[in-house]
Amino acid sequence: MKVIESGNVAAALGVKLCRANVIAAYPITPQTPLTEKLSEFVESGQMKAEYIPVESEHSALGVCIAASSTGARAFTATSANGLLYMHEQLHWAAGARLPIVMCVANRGVGAPWTVWNDQQDSLSQRDTGWIQLYAADHQEIIDSVIKAFYVAERTSIPVMVCYDGYILSHTHMPFEVPDQEKVDAFLPPFRPGYALDPDKPANLNTVTLPETRNNIRGETAHGYMELRYLLHEDMRNAIDVVGEAGQRFNDVFSSSGTAYLDMYKCDDATFVAVAMGSLSLHLRVVADILRDEGIKLGIMDLKLYRPFPDKVMADALKGKEGVIVMEKAISYGYAGPLYSDICSALYTHAMDESLGDLPFIYNYILGLGGRAIRTTDLVDAIRPICTGGAAKDQPAWIGLKL
Amino acid sequence: MQSKPTILTLPEEEFVHPGNRACSGCGLGIAYRIGLKALGKDTIVVVPPSCLTVLQGLYPVAATKLPSLNVTFASTAAAASGVLAALKSLGREGITVVGWAGDGGTSDIGLQSLSGAAERGEDFIYICYDNEGYMNTGVQRSGTTPMGALTTNTPIFGKAQDKKNVPAIMRAHEIPYVATSCSAYPLDLFTKIEKAKTIRGTKYIHILTPCPPGWGYDPRYTVKVGKLAVETGMYDLYEVENGEFKLTGASRKLLDKRKLLPVEAYLKMQTRFKTMRDEHIKQVQDRINKRWDAYFERFKE
Numbered sequence: 001m002k003v004i005e006s007g008n009v010a011a012a013l014g015v016k017l018c019r020a021n022v023i024a025a026y027p028i029t030p031q032t033p034l035t036e037k038l039s040e041f042v043e044s045g046q047m048k049a050e051y052i053p054v055e056s057e058h059s060a061l062g063v064c065i066a067a068s069s070t071g072a073r074a075f076t077a078t079s080a081n082g083l084l085y086m087h088e089q090l091h092w093a094a095g096a097r098l099p100i101v102m103c104v105a106n107r108g109v110g111a112p113w114t115v116w117n118d119q120q121d122s123l124s125q126r127d128t129g130w131i132q133l134y135a136a137d138h139q140e141i142i143d144s145v146i147k148a149f150y151v152a153e154r155t156s157i158p159v160m161v162c163y164d165g166y167i168l169s170h171t172h173m174p175f176e177v178p179d180q181e182k183v184d185a186f187l188p189p190f191r192p193g194y195a196l197d198p199d200k201p202a203n204l205n206t207v208t209l210p211e212t213r214n215n216i217r218g219e220t221a222h223g224y225m226e227l228r229y230l231l232h233e234d235m236r237n238a239i240d241v242v243g244e245a246g247q248r249f250n251d252v253f254s255s256s257g258t259a260y261l262d263m264y265k266c267d268d269a270t271f272v273a274v275a276m277g278s279l280s281l282h283l284r285v286v287a288d289i290l291r292d293e294g295i296k297l298g299i300m301d302l303k304l305y306r307p308f309p310d311k312v313m314a315d316a317l318k319g320k321e322g323v324i325v326m327e328k329a330i331s332y333g334y335a336g337p338l339y340s341d342i343c344s345a346l347y348t349h350a351m352d353e354s355l356g357d358l359p360f361i362y363n364y365i366l367g368l369g370g371r372a373i374r375t376t377d378l379v380d381a382i383r384p385i386c387t388g389g390a391a392k393d394q395p396a397w398i399g400l401k402l
Numbered sequence: 403m404q405s406k407p408t409i410l411t412l413p414e415e416e417f418v419h420p421g422n423r424a425c426s427g428c429g430l431g432i433a434y435r436i437g438l439k440a441l442g443k444d445t446i447v448v449v450p451p452s453c454l455t456v457l458q459g460l461y462p463v464a465a466t467k468l469p470s471l472n473v474t475f476a477s478t479a480a481a482a483s484g485v486l487a488a489l490k491s492l493g494r495e496g497i498t499v500v501g502w503a504g505d506g507g508t509s510d511i512g513l514q515s516l517s518g519a520a521e522r523g524e525d526f527i528y529i530c531y532d533n534e535g536y537m538n539t540g541v542q543r544s545g546t547t548p549m550g551a552l553t554t555n556t557p558i559f560g561k562a563q564d565k566k567n568v569p570a571i572m573r574a575h576e577i578p579y580v581a582t583s584c585s586a587y588p589l590d591l592f593t594k595i596e597k598a599k600t601i602r603g604t605k606y607i608h609i610l611t612p613c614p615p616g617w618g619y620d621p622r623y624t625v626k627v628g629k630l631a632v633e634t635g636m637y638d639l640y641e642v643e644n645g646e647f648k649l650t651g652a653s654r655k656l657l658d659k660r661k662l663l664p665v666e667a668y669l670k671m672q673t674r675f676k677t678m679r680d681e682h683i684k685q686v687q688d689r690i691n692k693r694w695d696a697y698f699e700r701f702k703e
Contacts (some may be wrong), residue, residue, distance in 0.1 A: 021487075021488065021491035021492065022484065022487045022488055022491055024480075024483075024484065024487075048491070049491060050487035050488075050490055050491045052483055052484070052487055052522070053522070054480060054483070054515075054518055055514060055515065055517065055518030055521070056514060056515070056518070058474075058476055058477060058480070058515070059477060059479075059480030059483075059514075059515045059518060060480075062473065062474065062476075062477030062480030062481050062483075062484060062515065063480050063481070063483050063484035063487065064484060065473065065477075065481060065484065066448065066471060066473065066480070066481035066482070066483070066484025066485045066488070067484040067485070067487050067488035067491075068484075068488075069471050069484075069485070069488075070446070070484070070485045070488035070489060070492075071488060071492060072487070072488035072491055072492060074484070074488075088474050089474060089477070092473070092474050195488075196446050196469040196471060196485065197469055198443055198444045198445060198446065198468065198469055198497060200469070201464075201466075201467055201468050201469040201470075202464070202469055202470075203458055203459065203461075203464035203466060203469075203470045203472070204469075204470065204471050204472060205471065205472035205473070206455075206458065206459065206460065206461040206462075206464065206472060207455060207456065207459075207460050207461060207472075208460070208461045209460055209461070213460070213461065213462060213463075214462075215462040215463070216462075216463065221461065221462035
């Protein structure tokens with residue numbers, strides 16, 4: 001069924017279709033319409049779930065952690081400082097290997113306060129052990145939520161579905177709502193490896209020691225470091241799981257979404273601009289304008305940020321002359337986080353072959369705190385890079401008025 | 403509910419293994435053992451970092467025979483809410499959910515989530531075992547450390563502020579059941595937990611659990627120190643059921659006797675109070691007298 005709704009409602013419809021058992025959330029702009037809609041689904045009986053209106057984001061994820069440990073499919077959503085308030089719980093959920101799904105309506109973080117969009121909130125949570133998906137439009141939001149539960153439960157790793165606050169969360173667009181029967185076919189009921197149960201008592205998330213230790217049967221049990229290694233290995237393997245989920249999703253729903261990189265006019269491109277989220281769609285307009293000027297620009301939209309599909313990225317950029325990484329976030333004191341990751345991926349995979357083929361790479365920071373991103377500014381920023389006249393300072397900023 | 407329990411009628415089944423990692427003379431050790439007997443097998447326990455985390459054992463060994471979820475420090479009551487929500491949504495009935503936290507995890511870092519859960523009326527039992535400080539991290543002051551107590555971060559003059567009255571905070575939430583108990587009175591504790599199990603809504607039980615290394619007394623005196631806390635009127639045993647307050651057990655007996663032991667007997671047993679001067683002890687005694695005079699007045703037959 002095709003509907004015209006907001007990005008937040010697209011996310012809510014996805015959660016409903018996935019039959020989440022427990023939803024806990026605390027209000028924060030611009031996430032609120034999503035959780036308002038879920039509370040309406042639950043109160044009206046359209047959705048059979050427990051909705052817990054908690055007193056903080058820390059508790060929202062606390063509820064989800066415990067509900068997931070008890071065998072329920074759990075969901076929460078937040079933005080900006082709400083996500084930062086969850087920081088400890090993010091590590092806990094991943095360390096406890098709980099397949100929780102969370103939507104993040106991306107917003108800049110304080111101080112000073114801003115309610116407008118950038119991606120500093122979720123990108124600064126990169127190392128918490130969560131899989132991170134970025135959606136560029138409403139169709140991708142609802143599809144990503146459904147895929148997220150599948151990937152989370154296959155990998156026992158929590159998944160964050162990120163989409164731009166206001167730009168996507170509050171705008172209305174047409175999108176296809178998948179059929180419930182097909183979602184049920186795609187996403188089987190959650191069958192946890194262990195759920196808290198008095199008939200099978202276990203002590204979860206116990207204190208570990210630096211070394212491995214024997215259990216009562218004399219078998220060696222993992223220590224803290226082994227558990228961390230396994231999380232990392234399973235994260236790396238999750239790249240394939242995300243790919244497989246995307247393929248299955250396309251088969252079941254006759255869809256054509258991509259799992260890692262959505263490419264626009266990249267095949268013959270000399271230069272490629274890379275971005276995540278709605279910015280990538282904006283950049284397509286820039287590619288068309290510059291192509292009219294004879295500059296062969298392509299656009300890559302990265303969907304999966306963690307685990308980082310480094311090989312896919314390096315292969316996609318192979319043979320290109322230049323790469324321009326456009327980011328709504330910054331690692332203060334260095335560069336945009338995606339820029340660093342792409343540099344690392346290019347270098348790592350170039351070492352397999354020869355370093356000589358590496359494209360040059362530029363980094364632009366833009367749109368922080370919702371600063372307007374004008375097409376003309378994008379064109380003026382990207383054109384000189386493709387014509388050999390770019391400033392060498394990295395990263396460069398677009399739209400600054402100092 | 404059973405008739406009044408005696409030491410002979412307590413359930414024989416143990417849910418805490420002997421030889422666990424509690425210190426010798428640990429008041430929590432007594433309270434946890436008796437508390438789990440009252441809770442019974444069909445229970446899920448939620449535990450934040452505290453001495454109880456250590457008592458419960460180091461991976462892959464567990465000292466408790468009940469399913470137990472270790473959670474972050476501030477989220478005990480939120481996590482208990484999550485367990486409840488999951489059980490409800492999955493149609494699993496007949497399981498008691500218990501949050502069992504220390505005084506720091508309750509009165510300080512965990513108060514927000516506890517207040518939120520109580521306001522929502524979450525149907526669990528929250529138990530705070532109060533050893534009056536951050537004992538697991540090496541005896542630092544907490545919100546419930548009493549005035550005058552030396553701790554490792556009030557090392558010279560002792561804590562300057564009064565003990566935070568967490569049961570009173572919980573009473574203000576108008577939950578159906580608030581009770582205090584002490585590990586020196588295991589049957590009192592057993593009775594109160596058994597009663598809490600029969601009540602719907604949020605139940606709060608505050609247990610004073612003397613701590614030999616943190617309070618500075620010989621481990622053999624854990625019961626004696628606990629009893630003195632009650633018999634001197636320093637710590638009261640009571641229940642507030644649907645808003646109705648009544649003194650219980652040993653405190654109720656004090657009401658009948660109309661006589662308290664001098665608080666000095668309690669304070670002098672513990673090295674944590676060794677720097678309290680006579681005028682401070684008198685202040686403490688005066689406040690106890692004032693509170694108990696009000697009880698005597700209010701509850702005269």
